[in-house]
Amino acid sequence: MKERNRDFRGRVFFTVMIIVILARCAYYLVRGDLDYRNYWGGVVFVPFAIPILLLMLLVVWKWGKWKKVRSDKKGNHIKRPGDDWRKW
Numbered sequence: 001m002k003e004r005n006r007d008f009r010g011r012v013f014f015t016v017m018i019i020v021i022l023a024r025c026a027y028y029l030v031r032g033d034l035d036y037r038n039y040w041g042g043v044v045f046v047p048f049a050i051p052i053l054l055l056m057l058l059v060v061w062k063w064g065k066w067k068k069v070r071s072d073k074k075g076n077h078i079k080r081p082g083d084d085w086r087k088w
Helices: 001-029 046-068
Strands: 035-037 042-043
Touching: 001 035, 001 046, 042 046
Parallel strands: none
Antiparallel strands: 035 042
């Protein structure tokens, strides 16, 4: 239970961080700037950063479903044809 709670808190933390960065990107877009300087002085191109951040948000919330072992309704693991190497 503690691991699941820790995982959820981590997801919420990264979601808040991504939303803050997205808000900063939106602020610069509304201002009319297409880029801004980050903490280290590098240039960030805002129209490129927004899709990357949205993709990161998707990965943060869907990663567990992508890692899960596939199973049927009874809970049996589904074997793929390539998994049985003895046939080859």
